Amino acid sequence: MTSIISINGLGKSYAGGMRALDDVSLEIEKGEILALLGPNGAGKTTLISAICGLITPTEGTISVGGHDTIRSFRAARNLIGLVPQEITIEPFETVLNTVRLSRGLFGKPRNEAYLEQVLKDLSLWDKKDTPCMALSGGMKRRVLIAKALSHEPQVLFLDEPTAGVDVSLRRDMWEMVGRLRESGVTIILTTHYIEEAEEMADRIGVINKGKLLLVEDKDKLMTQLGRKQLILSLQSPVKDIPEALSEYKLQRGKTDDVLQYDYDARSERTGITRLVADMAAAGLSVRDVESRQSSLEDVFLTLVEEGQP
Ligand SMILES: Nc1ncnc2c1ncn2[C@@H]1O[C@H](COP(=O)(O)OP(=O)(O)O)[C@@H](O)[C@H]1O
Ligand SMILES: [Mg+2]
Known part of the structure; x- marks a missing residue:
């Protein structure tokens, strides 16, 4: 070019x-x-x-x-x-x-x-x-x-x-x-x-x-925007994310009883079924789930608010 x-x-x-x-x-x-x-x-x-x-x-x-x-x-x-x-x-x-x-x-x-x-x-x-x-x-x-x-x-x-x-x-x-x-x-x-x-x-x-x-x-x-986020609301607050769940790279949500999981919506295996099972095994019970697609708008707003990608 x-x-x-x-x-x-x-x-x-x-x-x-x-x-x-x-x-x-x-x-x-x-x-x-x-x-x-x-x-x-x-x-x-x-x-x-x-x-x-x-x-x-x-x-x-x-x-x-x-x-x-x-x-x-x-x-x-x-x-x-x-x-x-x-x-x-x-x-x-x-x-x-x-x-x-x-x-x-x-x-x-x-x-x-x-x-x-x-x-x-x-x-x-x-x-x-x-x-x-x-x-x-x-x-x-x-x-x-x-x-x-x-x-x-x-x-x-x-x-x-x-x-x-x-x-x-x-x-x-x-x-x-x-x-x-x-x-x-x-x-x-x-x-x-x-x-x-x-x-x-x-x-x-x-x-x-x-x-x-x-x-x-x-x-x-x-492509980056093909990523989705699963918002998992738990029955009760969690202090530390159990070690057994480390492979999922969970992030903390806005409050103690919310965890977030990033996944690729276009791949065949999103890992969601396994995640929920592993969470139950680790003693975390899920009260509600919600999924969110990030859009160009999110990227734009994040950039504009924080000043960096
Ligand atoms: N001739 C000028 N003199 C002083 N400040 C200006 C002048 N033109 C634009 N600005 C300021 O520079 C900044 C960028 O303006 P501008 O380039 O017009 O932005 P945009 O087109 O993205 O809306 C703004 O804060 C605007 O008020
Ligand atoms: Mg202008």
Whole structure:
């Protein structure tokens, strides 16, 4: 795999001292979809702004397609399409003119056939002569994407593409992102919707308080999530977990009368039957059992609360 974006030791402190990014290093592979998942204020937009050369890092370096984002700003920026979090379009301009102008700003020669294709892919072609202000919120978001694609970028940033967008439009957006990826575009999206990261991404990065806490293959994360937990409530509190049960690596629950057992839900033998029998033999009688599946949401919440995996 070749990386298209390299980020090394990136830090950003805003005037006033806000530490928005701290020692972020990340390689983004050509052609992947990377989702940056984090709560509000985590530093997602700051990270994107730094990669796009819109803000100056306090420490560290970033290169896009081998071009340093500060020293070779133009060359780096030309490879990037950015769909910002806030809607920013010229209200009186028509859809087609909006994308034409944007392409022109990047100094690209006219290519009406390409722009037609972009608008068609985004189901905007029949609105090409409509002034942007007459479009619905969802359509305006599509125009932003068309604008970002107007200069044929190799990398597309989508900053919270579906925040405040209704469910059906969100689905459309996901499909469209999938099609874009097939055309070879590298896509980085930020979101605070776990479902969105789960649905679309090849890799998921979790960011909180300016720190990149984890970057992992989605499938790997999902495999880890195949683990389930059995919550065993006992008839009476237990002081020490009997030695005879050590192979099960039981953990203590919230109270003295609760034990937890981790197992792989997808394996043929979960060990549950044997565990319950061995517990009875060791003198622990089980009052109630409950099983719990950890989800990406649990992983995310644990990371965000504790700051480490
Ligand atoms: N221009 C700025 N000046 C000062 N602080 C800022 C500025 N932009 C963002 N911040 C602060 O930096 C932190 C990260 O913000 P941001 O990158 O927008 O987070 P996210 O996009 O994950 O919600 C927040 O605490 C935010 O208030
Ligand atoms: Mg943001």
